[in-house]
Amino acid sequence: METKDLYKVLGVEKGASQDDIRRAYRKLARKHHPDANRDDPKAEDRFKEIQSAYEILSNPNKRREYDEGPRTFFGQGTGRPEGTGAGTTGTTQADFSDLFGTFGDIFGAGTAAGTRSQRNTATRGKNVTISVNLKFNDALKGVTTRVAVPVEEVCGDCRGTGAAPGTMPRTCPECGGLGTQSRDQGFFALSTACTRCGGEGTIIEKPCPKCAGQGRVKKSRNVTVKIPAGVRDGMKIRVPGRGHAGQKGGPAGDLFVITKVAEHPVFKRRGDDFVVEVPVSFAEAALGAEIRVPRPDGGTVKLRLPAGTQEGRQFKVRGAGAPKVRGEGSGDLIVRAKLVVPKKLNRRERDILQALAEERDEDVREDLFRRVGT
Ligand SMILES: [Zn+2]
Ligand SMILES: [Zn+2]
Structure with a gap:
């Protein structure tokens, strides 16, 4: 299609x-x-x-x-499961996703034009979405983690037929396997799902005890997910073929893992950059200084503050941000100078500052009032 x-x-x-x-x-x-x-x-x-x-x-x-839809899939090739674990179907997932994708669903739902052959079309399994909590460092450096995924799998006892082992579902005598009953309503020929078989076209006389005739069983499956370095909060990682099992031999759906990244008390994420507020003393800001600044990855970096650094001035440490999930390189670390004013002064400090004030003899608000126009 x-x-x-x-x-x-x-x-x-x-x-x-x-x-x-x-x-x-x-x-x-x-x-x-x-x-x-x-x-x-x-x-x-x-x-x-x-x-x-x-x-x-x-x-x-x-x-x-x-x-x-499949178009929003993020980061092709990332997050592929490493272990093989419980096998799903032997089908190559990628080849089927476009064919069955969203459209798989429309068959089997008993459309008015439904025929037996359509109802038996292989249907791709539904996608499963779960979220995974990540520590700040794990998100920054990447991590391989195991997650428990609640999935529906084909029942092993009845191989998905829903009929007790040793028996088979048989053609519905009411609709002859069509799954629909037609009623003429004038202009529209109305087709409704067969009341006996519910549109399946087959009936099960002795249901499989393990799955109660559903042909599918709920299971918690452990899946290994590779979280790429640099992921942000709320990113979506696709793990192909790890969702619900398909129907009638169709391929399994995909697993989507949504990242929940813990906030850092100091480093705030902004795109691929991090922002950190660094306290700077009055003397350092006025005289200029070489200061050490912490990096998100645990290291430190030296930063040269020029003389006359103002409150809120920003400096960029290139490449010290988060690795780019898509593309090469890393973001930057934005260092924001935060001026620290002493809360207490001893007598000597007060005298020195007083002397400085007298020496400068300035009105720092002069410009402000000039601009206001008073
Ligand atoms: Zn079963
Ligand atoms: Zn029927």
């Missing part, structure tokens, strides 16, 4: 409301309904395309999944 922009199919904007989507669908469905276009052999395809688009966009969950 060709991947099309579902919003374009319905002719709506990406941010369209559910009402807009429903209205657009109704209009298009009437216009392109095969019964109204008997002379146009392509009408049916177009109609199905519109239905499929509506099926996804009208369902908030599916719509969100579609919006987030």
Whole structure:
């Protein structure tokens, strides 16, 4: 199936409301309904395309999944699992993601035009999203961590059929395996899911005891995730093929790991840079000084403060920021001078400062009042 922009199919904007989507669908469905276009052999395809688009966009969950879609995948090649662990399917995940991606869902959901062959189409498993808490240092330097992922796997006892070992699901006698029952409603031929088999087309007489006939079991699977150096809070790392198992031989979904990075009490992240406020004494600021400044990675760096450094002045230590997750190199460390005024003075210090004040004999607010115009 060709991947099309579902919003374009319905002719709506990406941010369209559910009402807009429903209205657009109704209009298009009437216009392109095969019964109204008997002379146009392509009408049916177009109609199905519109239905499929509506099926996804009208369902908030599916719509969100579609919006987030495979296109937002972050950092190709990062975060691949290292161990093989519990095997999923033997299929190459990458080859299938585009084919089945979001569209896998539209089959098996009992669309009006559903046929037996469509319902049995392999469906890609759903994605799983979890978050992982990272220490400041681990996020900065990268870390390999193991996470417990709640996934649905194919039941090993019944191999996903849902029927007790030694038995097989059999064709539904009610719908003859079609999964749908048709009712003629005038203009629209309404198809509803078969009440006996629920649209599956098959019934299970003796359910598998292990999965209670579901064909799938919930499991907590340990997955090794490589967190690249320099990740920020809220980044999304894709681990291909580590989501829920696929249906009917389809490939597994992906695992998305959202990073939650602990804040540092001193270093504040700004993009790939870090900002640190460094206390500077009056004498250092006035006279100039060479000071030592801490780096986020644990080291220190020397910084030359020029004479006459003002409060809030910023200095850049190139390359002392966070490694860039995408691309080469690292961000910078921004050092912000914070002037420290003595809280207490002894007698001698007071005399010295007094002498300095007399020597300067200045009005530091003169300029301010001049600019105000008083
Ligand atoms: Zn089972
Ligand atoms: Zn049936």
